[in-house]
Amino acid sequence: MAAVTELSFLLFALINNIHAEERIIIQKKRTSYTFNLPKNTNSCLISRSVGEEKLVLWNTSDLWSNNSSVPEHLKQRLVSTVNTSSYTILNLTHSDSGPYQEECWTEGNVTHENNITIIVCTTSIDRRGFGASLGETVNLPCKGAADNLDIHWLKQNSGYEQETWSRVFGDNMTSVMDNVRGRYQVVTNTSALRVSNVTTTDFTRYRCLVMNQQQCVSRYTVQLVPYEIIYHSVGETAVLSCTITDSTDYQPPRWMVINKTNSITHLGQQNQTVPSVDQNYSLVFSSLMLNHSGRYYCKVSKREQRYDLVVCPKFGPPAVELFSKGEEVNLKCRDWREDKVHGWFIKSHQKKGRIFSVTYQRMSRVSWSKYDNGNLVISNISVGDAGEYWCAVYDPDDYQCESTERTVLVYNEPFGIYSTFFKVRCSVLSVLLLMLCAAVVAVNLRTRRGEQLSAHTHT
Structure with missing residues (x-):
């Protein structure tokens, strides 16, 4: 048990000194992890650092050497498949948490180098989706957090085939209140991650690691997805844009809707005209009906964009x-x-x-x-x-x-059009205008009467 605690402590002591390209892998206890090395290399080495000691897990040029420094209990859980250049650690435990390094050589030159940190957690809690619009502020909860436990927040990386993570607050593993951009904060009382002024780069998955004595007790995953409410009346046109696609997506996005029975319907097939999907993958409703109300999803790869479409009868005057x-x-x-x-x-x-x-x-x-x-x-x-x-x-x-x-x-501005001052001023001006109009009429009548008297005298 002391060895486990020491190794876990060393994990988080060393994790800050790893190369900037280090990738974090979060695995559940008693699962496995596979290292996939590139083919067509002369030799590869997978090692793990424990303090100042470097354990060589695999050396493809001398697999299972008699001088191997790997403990027997770990060697029994190591499986290699040389033909596919893959190496697996079975039945992961907390003691397997730590920094690992992959290195490969071809003709004496390093052609592959990869730094990986594996964190093994006891339990995993299902993820939950949270919607946000651009520019908004949202709090992502950390289920299982408690006052006597430490919390670490991670953010999923994109561009890797394997699920990898990076620290939200850079090299600082503690629950600091701000990162370098100043948009991420940890809420003191709840350990929730507050994301301010949401941008497109924030739409990904997040994990909070609940730590106890430097061991991962549980991981809780939340996904931040683009979300917007579209509010219309019957007969209007609505366009739901899909803005999560990019050039790296191999498949076009799919549109789905969840109806009143919570069943999922796929939209945009060739035999379906209402709604239709245009060349930009937007979902188009040419003339909305009441039954178009629902929750719509644009999905691609591991990302999604969510809309709540609310269609009501014709609006009256507000x-x-x-x-x-x-x-x-x-x-x-x-x-x-x-x-x-x-x-x-x-x-x-x-x-x-x-x-x-x-x-x-x-x-x-x-x-x-x-x-x-x-x-x-x-x-x-x-x-x-x-x-x-x-x-x-x-x-x-x-x-x-x-x-x-x-x-x-x-x-109601103090001097605005709805203010008492404005109303009094309008009333005074109205009275003055009426008085002016009365004076003008009186002058006109007097002038006309004088003209009539003058004409009568000449006659």
């Missing part, structure tokens, strides 16, 4: 409600009924007219309950809360939108 800073605003969902499901959406002025859900954002200062009267309450309101708020009412059986109400929340 109501206008004024507010001043610091007030509490209560927006009513007048079509709310106990036998229906409803949701609140916001078309925010601050987010350049983008639509997002109050439920997903979990906005502070905003309270809403589908089990209450359906109202949306915004406390301590600010100028940034201005926008168009929509309450959509759904049928719980097929989750299709039955009605929608729109309320435009307008900030």
Whole structure:
């Protein structure tokens, strides 16, 4: 047990000194890991560093030498397949965690060099998807985190055939509050990873490693995917873009939709015209219907892009409600009924007219309950809360939108067009204008009467 603890300690002591191209492999306990070496090389060496000692696991030019430094308990778990240049460690344990190196030579020259760190975790928790739009801030949870355990966040690398990871905070393995770009933070109380101002490079998988005495207790995987709510009315045109493709994808993206029975339907086949997939792999609805509402996925390789399409009956004219800073605003969902499901959406002025859900954002200062009267309450309101708020009412059986109400929340500026000052000024100006008009009429009447008297005198 002491040897295991020492090796695990050395893993994280050495991990910061490994070459910048080092790749991190996360494996579950009692699984296996295979080293795949390039073919057509004279000799290859796979070694592992434990402190200052270098254990040679495989030497293809002298496999299983009598002078091998590999312990017998480890040698019994090593399997080689020379014909395919692959070497496997079976039944991984915590003691197998550590830095490894691959080196190959051809005619005396190094033609392959690879630094790998293997981290063995006791358990693995299924991944969960989280959606975010560009520019938003999202908290990715770390399930299993506790106050007495250490947390390390990793981010999946792209461009490798094998699943590899890198540290979110560079060489610093501790739960620091910022990385060099300043967009990643660890939330102190929950150990969640906060990603601010989301960009396209952030859409990948993340893993938090829950550590106990430098051993990985569990790994929890979350995937950050592009997500957007598209809100339309019947008869309009909608285009869902697929922006996750690039030149390295061998297969074109596939569109899928999850319907009310949670079954997956593949879209864009040749015999399907509504919706259709154009040359840019966008999903096009030429004339929306109520039954087009649903969750749509654009999938390619290990990535996906998600849309929630909400189609409601024709919109009526919105109501206008004024507010001043610091007030509490209560927006009513007048079509709310106990036998229906409803949701609140916001078309925010601050987010350049983008639509997002109050439920997903979990906005502070905003309270809403589908089990209450359906109202949306915004406390301590600010100028940034201005926008168009929509309450959509759904049928719980097929989750299709039955009605929608729109309320435009307008900030009542002290000297704006909705302010008391502006209204008083308009009233005063109106009175002055009426007085001016009356004076003009009086002058015109007096002038006309004088002209009539003058004409009568001459006659």
